[in-house]
Amino acid sequence: MAEESYDHLIRDDEDFVQHGNYIRQNPVCAKLAANAEAYPYASASCIEQIANAGEGACATGRRAAILRMDWAELKDSAAGCTACRLHEKRTQAVFGVGDQNADWLFVGEGPGADEDAKGEPFVGQAGKLLDNMLAAIQLKRGKNVYIANVVKCRPPGNRNPEQDEAAACEPYLTRQIELIQPKLIVALGKVAAQQLLATQSAVGSLRGQLHNHRGIPLIVTYHPAYLLRNLPDKAKAWEDLCFAVSTMNGLMAQQQADQQ
Numbered sequence: 001m002a003e004e005s006y007d008h009l010i011r012d013d014e015d016f017v018q019h020g021n022y023i024r025q026n027p028v029c030a031k032l033a034a035n036a037e038a039y040p041y042a043s044a045s046c047i048e049q050i051a052n053a054g055e056g057a058c059a060t061g062r063r064a065a066i067l068r069m070d071w072a073e074l075k076d077s078a079a080g081c082t083a084c085r086l087h088e089k090r091t092q093a094v095f096g097v098g099d100q101n102a103d104w105l106f107v108g109e110g111p112g113a114d115e116d117a118k119g120e121p122f123v124g125q126a127g128k129l130l131d132n133m134l135a136a137i138q139l140k141r142g143k144n145v146y147i148a149n150v151v152k153c154r155p156p157g158n159r160n161p162e163q164d165e166a167a168a169c170e171p172y173l174t175r176q177i178e179l180i181q182p183k184l185i186v187a188l189g190k191v192a193a194q195q196l197l198a199t200q201s202a203v204g205s206l207r208g209q210l211h212n213h214r215g216i217p218l219i220v221t222y223h224p225a226y227l228l229r230n231l232p233d234k235a236k237a238w239e240d241l242c243f244a245v246s247t248m249n250g251l252m253a254q255q256q257a258d259q260q
């Protein structure tokens with residue numbers, strides 16, 4: 001009987017992923033297969049199924065699987081995801097669009113009807129306004145800018161995503177942020193701000209401050225769809241964009257100073 005214990009207390013998600021990787025490589029180390037995915041009795045061969053499993057699957061395992069994915073796997077996984085009820089009425093998952101190495105990441109709440117039909121975030125009237133907002137600060141969709149949403153599937157009737165839906169979709173946005181490594185995140189509206197900052201505070205009280213999402217500076221402004229209904233608040237959104245630009249300039253200057 002082995003005297004050594006192989007039990008290990010998993011401390012956090014990172015530890016979970018590390019030990020999962022170690023275990024998956026066991027068949028390779030034992031020369032049972034050329035790569036982990038080729039060994040049919042190990043978890044690596046069914047990782048995609050775990051990632052796409054809905055209720056009843058181990059949420060930690062699903063999250064850990066998603067946090068290991070590359071861009072192609074992540075997009076495929078979201079396209080087939082059934083982890084929350086929003087998949088039932090979507091035309092397609094709306095993954096995100098833009099420069100995968102962008103310094104700027106803009107995050108909205110979820111796809112609307114136009115986005116659901118086209119498969120791209122911010123393509124309706126609100127999308128046009130967002131493009132105009134980007135142009136006002138010399139930015140362009142797809143060029144040093146990535147645009148994503150908190151949930152990848154359209155909430156019916158354009159309602160806000162429910163908390164459990166945002167929680168189910170969180171690993172996708174988290175992985176997108178990890179892969180992009182933006183210098184600055186701009187949260188567009190209440191849902192994105194509250195999700196990324198884990199707060200219940202209103203947009204009005206979150207504006208004008210430099211927040212932090214897992215070490216990445218974050219600024220809050222209004223969602224373009226809200227601005228279309230509340231034109232006077234466009235001036236406040238402009239203040240937020242100017243604040244974002246000056247923050248980005250400061251971050252770039254700091255980076256240059258650090259490199260010298």
Ligand code: SF4
Nearest residue numbers: 081084087153168169
């Ligand atoms: S909203 Fe996110 S978690 Fe829900 S089904 Fe779509 S991709 Fe999956």
